[in-house]
Amino acid sequence: MNIPSKYLENAVDQLASLPGIGRRTSLRLALHLLKKTETEIDDFSKAFVDLKHKIKFCGNCGNISDDELCFVCLNVNRDHKTICVVEDVRDVMAIESTGSYKGIYHVLGGLISPMDGMGPQDLNIESLIEKVSKGLTNEIIFALSPTMEGDTTNFYLFKKLQSYSPYITALSRGVAVGSELQYADELTLSRSIQQRQEFKMG
Amino acid sequence: MNIPSKYLENAVDQLASLPGIGRRTSLRLALHLLKKTETEIDDFSKAFVDLKHKIKFCGNCGNISDDELCFVCLNVNRDHKTICVVEDVRDVMAIESTGSYKGIYHVLGGLISPMDGMGPQDLNIESLIEKVSKGLTNEIIFALSPTMEGDTTNFYLFKKLQSYSPYITALSRGVAVGSELQYADELTLSRSIQQRQEFKMG
Numbered sequence: 001m002n003i004p005s006k007y008l009e010n011a012v013d014q015l016a017s018l019p020g021i022g023r024r025t026s027l028r029l030a031l032h033l034l035k036k037t038e039t040e041i042d043d044f045s046k047a048f049v050d051l052k053h054k055i056k057f058c059g060n061c062g063n064i065s066d067d068e069l070c071f072v073c074l075n076v077n078r079d080h081k082t083i084c085v086v087e088d089v090r091d092v093m094a095i096e097s098t099g100s101y102k103g104i105y106h107v108l109g110g111l112i113s114p115m116d117g118m119g120p121q122d123l124n125i126e127s128l129i130e131k132v133s134k135g136l137t138n139e140i141i142f143a144l145s146p147t148m149e150g151d152t153t154n155f156y157l158f159k160k161l162q163s164y165s166p167y168i169t170a171l172s173r174g175v176a177v178g179s180e181l182q183y184a185d186e187l188t189l190s191r192s193i194q195q196r197q198e199f200k201m202g
Numbered sequence: 203m204n205i206p207s208k209y210l211e212n213a214v215d216q217l218a219s220l221p222g223i224g225r226r227t228s229l230r231l232a233l234h235l236l237k238k239t240e241t242e243i244d245d246f247s248k249a250f251v252d253l254k255h256k257i258k259f260c261g262n263c264g265n266i267s268d269d270e271l272c273f274v275c276l277n278v279n280r281d282h283k284t285i286c287v288v289e290d291v292r293d294v295m296a297i298e299s300t301g302s303y304k305g306i307y308h309v310l311g312g313l314i315s316p317m318d319g320m321g322p323q324d325l326n327i328e329s330l331i332e333k334v335s336k337g338l339t340n341e342i343i344f345a346l347s348p349t350m351e352g353d354t355t356n357f358y359l360f361k362k363l364q365s366y367s368p369y370i371t372a373l374s375r376g377v378a379v380g381s382e383l384q385y386a387d388e389l390t391l392s393r394s395i396q397q398r399q400e401f402k403m404g
Contacts, residue, residue: 002298004273004291005266011253014246018231029220031291033250034257034266041254044216045247048235051213052243055236064207064236071206089206089233096204 003027008034060131062107062124064089072096072104079103081138085128085157087111087145095143103141106131111149112156120156128157132164142170205229210236262333264309264326266291274298274306281305283340287330287359289313289347297345305343308333313351314358322358330359334366344372 003009008030015026033041057063058070065071072078072092082103086092092105108123132140140161144150158168174192175184184192205211210232217228235243259265260272267273274280274294284305288294294307310325334342342363346352360370376394377386386394 002295004294005257005268007249007252007257007268008266011249014249017246019234020227020230025222027292028222030253032221034253036254038254041250044219045250047209047213047216048243048247050209051232051236052238052240055207055209064210066207066209090229092206093204 058107061105062109062127063092063105077102081136082141083128083131083137083139084141084143086143087150091143103139108144108153111144111147112153113149123153125157125160129160132161132166135164137164137166139167139169142168146171146173260309263307264311264329265294265307279304283338284343285330285333285339285341286343286345288345289352293345305341310346310355313346313349314355315351325355327359327362331362334363334368337366339366339368341369341371344370348373348375 003012011030011033012023012026015021015029016023018026021029033044036044054066056065056067058065058073059068060073061070063070063072067074073080079102083106084095084101084103085106085108086095087108087110089107092107095101095105106124106128108125108128110118110123112118112120112123131137140157142154142157144153154170161168172195173188174195175181175188181189205214210229213232213235214225214228217223217231218225220228223231235246238246256268258267258269260267260275261270262275263272265272265274269276275282281304285308286297286303286305287308287310288297289310289312291309294309297303297307308326308330310327310330312320312325314320314322314325333339342359344356344359346355356372363370374397375390376397377383377390383391
């Protein structure tokens with residue numbers, strides 16, 4: 001693709017550096033941006049400078065925040081003795097949107113994945129151990145993805161945390177609500193049979 | 203989606219304003235950008251400011267350029283008496299990449315589309331008529347997309363240009379090279395039968 005301007009080429013390269021965006025798409029996006037007004041483009045660019053320079057990470061849990069502590073950790077009505085361990089900020093948003101969790105979070109910033117060169121030292125694990133070692137935690141909920149990497153991380157965390165003897169739980173695994181049973185994969189179906197629960201109305 | 207930072211929310215909004223990018227994808231992209239270094243982010247942002255403020259449009263054909271004239275119009279070895287009319291800059295790139303066209307271009311900047319509120323006055327048509335009216339043009343090639351909007355634009359241009367009696371051609375339409383005949387749509391197949399050409403070896 002012979003792009004007739006080095007400025008356009010640079011914008012295309014920058015957009016194509018984003019995950020899941022190829023050069024053809026990024027050319028389309030760059031030409032779309034070119035049609036915006038100067039003010040719109042300045043706002044567009046400034047959003048990313050602000051994103052990097054002004055955003056903070058909560059000093060307690062690692063969640064994204066505009067202040068030193070995030071809105072969850074600042075909320076005195078939340079149960080600060082229950083910690084939900086998640087992979088990243090999007091998981092916090094997903095759990096918050098259910099409205100069914102009243103504790104606080106701990107954001108690891110990734111999962112242990114030797115294939116991708118991610119070890120425990122690359123994650124926000126030390127601060128979790130330090131927090132739990134104070135003995136003020138009643139329950140730790142592992143809410144990591146049900147994948148190989150999630151399970152590896154769960155196992156590592158369990159080994160590190162069990163000596164402080166908190167109550168450690170994990171999200172239940174089973175058939176998804178609203179899915180059709182015949183399409184559930186064998187592993188999930190088999191696990192949901194083994195871990196069957198007493199039926200309750202409502 | 204309850205985004206815990208107004209800076210993140212703003213970046214997500216800006217990315218989601220791009221065509222084909224939803225809010226979930228733009229959140230993923232914004233969090234990816236957040237992991238880049240400050241220098242990388244500054245380069246990223248600057249690319250779009252430069253795109254808008256430094257890019258020029260060729261004064262002759264409307265192609266994107268870093269100078270007053272684009273690389274095609276500046277090239278004295280190209281046939282300046284043959285003008286290929288295209289919808290946008292990407293079409294110039296597509297035709298240039300074939301290496302089989304030696305004339306110059308005229309970029310309309312869109313197609314006539316009453317449904318989208320695009321009329322002839324919104325397009326770069328006047329300058330084409332002015333150019334052709336000088337009587338220095340041998341051939342005009344309509345290279346617009348074979349769609350309703352493309353055909354409408356072709357028809358409009360033909361009416362406007364025929365009085366200057368240049369030789370007006372259009373890209374041939376028919377079955378795509380490398381495609382399987384049985385999957386060609388009926389309109390294309392029927393047209394390629396009507397417009398069949400004498401068979402030549404090689």
